[in-house]
Structures are given as structure tokens and as C-alpha cells.
Amino acid sequence: MIYAADEGTKQPPVAEHDSLAQFTIEQLAKFNGKNGNPAYVAVDSVVYDVTKVKAWKNGEHKRGLKAGNDLSQQILKSPHGKKVLKNLPVVGRLVPTIKADSASAVTPKKEPKLQEAPGEK
Numbered sequence: 001m002i003y004a005a006d007e008g009t010k011q012p013p014v015a016e017h018d019s020l021a022q023f024t025i026e027q028l029a030k031f032n033g034k035n036g037n038p039a040y041v042a043v044d045s046v047v048y049d050v051t052k053v054k055a056w057k058n059g060e061h062k063r064g065l066k067a068g069n070d071l072s073q074q075i076l077k078s079p080h081g082k083k084v085l086k087n088l089p090v091v092g093r094l095v096p097t098i099k100a101d102s103a104s105a106v107t108p109k110k111e112p113k114l115q116e117a118p119g120e121k
Contacts, residue, residue: 033059
């Protein structure tokens with residue numbers, strides 16, 4: 001298991017976690033600590049396992065924070081900041097969701113031909 005602290009006090013760049021699992025935000029949402037699922041959170045594209053952290057019991061933390069989410073902004077407002085991450089297991093990295101190019105997926109509709117009424121020309 002890799003821990004953020006293995007890289008020193010500085011958080012490791014995402015590139016160092018390329019061999020780990022990749023999670024989209026939709027996949028991460030399944031790791032919410034509910035119904036026997038592990039509790040994972042993402043910060044700065046790194047996914048951490050908080051399952052065994054008492055403060056994350058049942059996938060919930062103070063101030064309504066919930067596992068299965070990207071908490072990059074919320075951790076900046078926390079009293080402990082990012083320093084708590086160094087002791088957490090790193091399980092993967094958060095990657096963008098790839099959506100189909102909507103412009104290429106659109107098929108132009110053909111305009112229906114108007115029929116002339118009898119006697120019109």
C-alpha cells in the first residue's frame with residue numbers, strides 16, 4: 001500500500017500514482033462508506049482511503065462532508081488542512097469523465113418537404 005507520507009511531507013504529484021486505480025467522479029461516488037463499501041475521498045486528484053479513520057465513521061465527517069467526493073476545496077477550509085493526508089493510504093487518482101463530443105454526435109434533421117395543396121403552384 002502506498003501512503004502519501006512515503007514521498008515526504010510534500011504531496012506526491014498525480015503522475016507518481018499512474019500505476020494505481022483511476023476513478024472518475026461517478027466511480028468515486030460509489031466509495032461512500034455506506035452498506036459495507038470502503039470510504040474514499042479525493043484531494044487534488046489523489047484518492048485516499050479513509051475507511052478506517054474514526055472521524056470518517058460511516059463515510060461521514062464533520063461539517064457534512066461525505067466520502068465518495070472530491071474534497072479539494074473543502075479541505076482548504078478545514079482546521080487541519082492537507083497535513084492529515086500524509087498518513088492516509090493512497091488508492092488511486094481522480095481522472096476527468098470523458099464525454100462524447102456532442103457536436104459530432106448530433107445528426108442534422110432533414111426538413112420535411114411541404115406538400116402543395118391541390119391547385120396551388
